[in-house]
Amino acid sequence: MSTDASLEQYLFKLDKALGQMSVSDRAEIITEIKSHILDSVERNTDQGIQQTLDALGAPEVVANRYLMEKGLKPMKPGKSPTIKWLTIGFLGTLGIFFLFVTILIWKFTPIIKIDGANERISILGGLIDIDGNDGKFNVDGKINIEGKKRSFKGSKDIAGSSIKIVKVTFLNANLKIYSSKSNQLTWDCKLSEEKESKNVSEIGEEFILSFNNTKTAKCDVYVPATVSLKLEGGNGKIDFEKISFAVDANVVNGDISFTPEAAQKYKFETEIVNGSVNGLNSSPVKDALLIKIKIINGKVAGNES
Amino acid sequence: MCILLLIQKHNKLYGLDLLDKLKEIDLEIKEGTLYPLLNRMTEDQILKSIWDTENVKGHPRKFYSLTKDGIKMLGEMKLEYSRLYKIYVNLNK
Numbered sequence: 594m595s596t597d598a599s600l601e602q603y604l605f606k607l608d609k610a611l612g613q614m615s616v617s618d619r620a621e622i623i624t625e626i627k628s629h630i631l632d633s634v635e636r637n638t639d640q641g642i643q644q645t646l647d648a649l650g651a652p653e654v655v656a657n658r659y660l661m662e663k664g665l666k667p668m669k670p671g672k673s674p675t676i677k678w679l680t681i682g683f684l685g686t687l688g689i690f691f692l693f694v695t696i697l698i699w700k701f702t703p704i705i706k707i708d709g710a711n712e713r714i715s716i717l718g719g720l721i722d723i724d725g726n727d728g729k730f731n732v733d734g735k736i737n738i739e740g741k742k743r744s745f746k747g748s749k750d751i752a753g754s755s756i757k758i759v760k761v762t763f764l765n766a767n768l769k770i771y772s773s774k775s776n777q778l779t780w781d782c783k784l785s786e787e788k789e790s791k792n793v794s795e796i797g798e799e800f801i802l803s804f805n806n807t808k809t810a811k812c813d814v815y816v817p818a819t820v821s822l823k824l825e826g827g828n829g830k831i832d833f834e835k836i837s838f839a840v841d842a843n844v845v846n847g848d849i850s851f852t853p854e855a856a857q858k859y860k861f862e863t864e865i866v867n868g869s870v871n872g873l874n875s876s877p878v879k880d881a882l883l884i885k886i887k888i889i890n891g892k893v894a895g896n897e898s
Numbered sequence: 899m900c901i902l903l904l905i906q907k908h909n910k911l912y913g914l915d916l917l918d919k920l921k922e923i924d925l926e927i928k929e930g931t932l933y934p935l936l937n938r939m940t941e942d943q944i945l946k947s948i949w950d951t952e953n954v955k956g957h958p959r960k961f962y963s964l965t966k967d968g969i970k971m972l973g974e975m976k977l978e979y980s981r982l983y984k985i986y987v988n989l990n991k
Contacts, residue, residue, distance in 0.1 A: 621960075622937065624949075625913065628957040629929060632914045635956060650930035658931060662938035 600630060603646050610656030613665050622659060704867065705890045707830065707848035714765075714828050716846060716890075723765050723809065723828055745782040745792060749800060751817050752776035756800045759816055763804035763826035766812065770822065772837045772854070773815035782812035799823075833884075840884045847891035851884070859884050868892045899979065900925055901935070902972045905945065905962055912950075912959040936962055944968040 604623050611619045626649070633645045649655060657667035701717040708715070714723040749756075759778055761768065773779065780802060784792075790806040800820075804810035816822050821839035824831065828846045835854035842849065851873060853859060858876035864887045872895030875881070886893050904919050905911050911919065913933055920927050939945045939962075946965045951958040964972065 622933075624958065625933060625960045628959060629913050629933070631957050632959070636914070648929060650928065655930045655934070658934035659937060662934045663941065 599646065600627070600642055603630075603649075603652055607652035607656055610653045610668055611659060612668070613660060614663065626655070705846050707891065714830065714846065714848070716828070743784045743786060745784050746780065747793065748777050748779040749793075750776055751778055751800075751819055755798055756795070757798040757820055758800070758823050759802070759814075759820050760799050760823040760825070761802045761804070761812075761814065762824075763807070763810050763829060765808060765828045766804055766810040766826055766830070768810075768824070768829065768831045769813045770831065770833045770836060770840075771813065771815045772835060773817045776817050776819065777815070778817060778820070779815045780812055782810055784811075785809040837882070839882050840886070842885065843887045844891065845889045847888045847893075849886060849888070849891070849893045850896055851893065852896040857882060861886070863893055864888070865893065866890065870894075872896065899972070899975050901932075901939075902944070902964065902968065902975070906964055906969070906972060910948075910961040910963040912961050914959075916962070939968075944971055 604627055607626065608619055608623055611622060614622075630642065630645050630649070633648075634640065634642050637645075653668065660667050701720060704717060706715040706719075707713075715721070716723075778800065782804075784804065784807045786807045792803055792807075794801045794803065802812075802814070804812075804826075816836070816838055818837040821841065822836075824840070824842040824844065826844050826847075829844045830848045831842065831844070831850075833840065833849070833851045835852055835857075837854060837857055853874075858878050858881040859873075860881040860883050861873045861875045862883065862885045863870045863873065866888070867890045868888060870893045873884075873893065874895065900920070900923070901916065904916060904923075908915075908919070913929070913936065916936075917927065917929055917932060920932075936945065936947075940947050943965050945962045945968055947960050947962050949958050949960055
């Protein structure tokens with residue numbers, strides 16, 4: 594550092610440390626100290642400016658003596674540059690983090706939006722868009738999956754069989770569940786899939802309708818009262834219409850509506866992590882049908898019968 | 899008191915000169931201490947200061963001299979010091 598620069602820096606710090614004093618007082622002190630330093634250097638040619646500054650003492654210390662002699666409060670020593678920059682760095686990082694989180698929340702809100710009328714589910718502020726009507730699945734506008742629609746219809750006579758449970762598994766589905774008036778389990782689906790896959794199987798007491806290899810499934814399912822229905826899936830819009838059988842539904846993102854049969858009693862057990870439940874009235878009677886619904890994100894709403 | 903005596907003796911002195919004179923009489927005082935002290939004594943009207951920019955070579959110098967109050971106060975200090983010195987001498991006999 595040059596002589597002038599170190600002198601100017603010393604005087605700048607001194608002036609800053611004398612901040613509590615009036616401008617004219619500070620100017621007089623700075624002029625006197627500057628004159629003293631330059632005089633000392635001229636008089637003692639063997640002594641450099643840095644030695645003169647060292648002999649004078651740190652500018653903050655000198656300023657504090659002036660302040661104390663004047664009966665003013667001495668200033669506190671400043672933080673070391675390392676601590677100062679660490680603090681700035683920490684606060685800066687924290688600020689950027691909060692900004693990032695705010696942008697994420699803003700960008701991905703609402704987490705899930707279900708448009709029942711148009712059979713559409715929008716997840717993470719539209720990042721994932723599932724169109725049940727068209728069988729389209731869209732991720733961030735970049736990945737577009739539009740399946741070919743395949744009609745998949747069938748029925749199974751439950752009477753005389755060992756089947757106790759009808760299980761429906763799916764990735765993305767729009768299901769309308771009705772009570773079958775006979776012992777026939779029937780289904781009428783439209784599937785979006787690249788290639789045909791096996792959708793029906795029987796394992797022990799379970800009859801399984803699997804749509805796990807289907808991008809979207811839109812089905813009307815009629816279930817007899819002699820079995821119970823088990824649903825397992827990712828994203829689903831499910832309407833229960835006047836059912837007379839027990840249900841155990843487990844869905845990640847779902848919009849479930851329940852229209853009760855007037856003469857039927859139900860006992861509801863719901864577990865929703867993010868979302869709401871309303872309009873469901875459990876009956877205290879023992880033979881009430883158990884309706885278990887578990888959803889991570891979504892809602893369950895009861896309708897008037 | 900020594901500072902005031904030196905200033906009275908030389909009629910007027912500036913900071914660096916005063917430091918040298920104090921050094922000569924074996925009374926070393928740090929410049930970082932002297933200047934704030936001179937500043938306070940000026941505020942207390944014991945000293946008065948004047949900038950000399952014409953009759954000096956190089957940089958402007960701030961000369962200090964005693965005010966009337968300063969002369970009076972120094973007289974009182976001298977008397978007090980003489981009284982204390984007499985007590986000290988008597989006690990050391």
